[in-house]
Amino acid sequence: MEETDNYSTGGPPMVRIDGAKVRRIRERQGLTQLYVATVVQVTTDTISRWENRRYPTIKKENAEKLAEALGVTLDDLLEEEEAEAGGESGLPAEAAPVEELSATARNGVASARRPQGLWLLGVLVVLLAGTGLGWFIFQRQTPAPPQVAATRILPGHVPPGQSFPVLIRINTPSEAAFALIVRENLPPGCRVLVANPAPAGAASQEGQLKWVSRPEKGARLFSYLLVSPETPPDDRVLSFQGQILVGGRGDEAIAIAGDRQLEVGRYHWADSNGDNRIDDEEILAVYDLLGEVDGFAGLRDEVDTLWAAGGYRWDEKTGKYLPEQ
């Protein structure tokens, strides 16, 4: 159990959150409980319990993560003193206006002296108008889910134990901001050298990379440098599989399209035609691919050197490419 109703001053600092506020804010932004749970690193059950006030107090650390996931301040999630009166009575704060309206409607109806038919017609008109208004407000507050596509770019081949780049491009025609989770399953035996942007470290597991991207507009690029396994698989193929979760699209996972496999061979990953040299077309293609990626300067330098040499060979002893003299 992650949270307790523990008011002891000896434990971690606790805060009282307003579960109804949390739900309102989350739904207004079109975020799912799954998304919020992933960012805060708890289960969806825990998020549900917080929203339904089954845990009226939670760890301050978790509350701060929750606020960050929802894009608000911690104060925005805390209970207000005036709402405590409603909370203590067992009713959520937003129930009070409904009760007041009901009482007013009852009084108004009780004092009216109209024929029964007209009274019924009036109630029907009010209901229809209210439904129409509610639908109109709902449509305005619920934007259409953004259309998003993800594409992976891989080189065609890489020798064993060598680093190579992987890019995942996220494209969208939508101009709305959206949050994003990217999950990438790595081939067995591969090791991540660097990833850009930094992945969700605590959430990454063996053989998987995960990114959580805050709401922002437009296309995005996720990239990482991977080292192929020293001992390749029997079929000499490294397979990739991944998916993205988009805020506002519920729990629908979109598969990452594009390249899914590359072959373990003996040629440099930039030597696309396998002729043991990196020619002008190949180095131009490398810069097209990596020119916009931070943190890959070392990789570009290696390719530059091999291009300048006019050829390269694979040295079994050192496990490196050497420029051909």
Add this chain to the structure above:
Amino acid sequence: MRMKIWFGAVMVLLCMWGVGLPPEGAAAQNVKGHYLDKTGAKIIIELEVSPPLPPLIIVIQKLPEGVQVIEAEPESKLADPGRGQVKWLLSGLTSGKHRLELKLDRPAAAQAGGGEIRYRNPADGMMVTVAISEGAP
């Protein structure tokens, strides 16, 4: 008779359009180069770069056999008399004019062959090769 006049007019228009068409690849030349100096022991090339900016430009300058490069600005990636050429890898160039200079170990610039510029046009991904022109554009 009327048909012949119309046919003739259409043919004339087609010919005029054909003459007016830009040569293949000319619209893609957002990188151009020409020699500012190619005398004595000095070769100076001026590049003119306009958007869309390629992430990488390769400039190749042929050298007479056996001639060595004493100095290159910017530093070139390859200056090998055995291969008879100098190559620059230029990344991240901004819009505008850029100068490349070579100092040779002997006054052999006039015997140096031509040079060329290679890059991928970001607009369409096509490989473009442009000769460095002898005079100013």
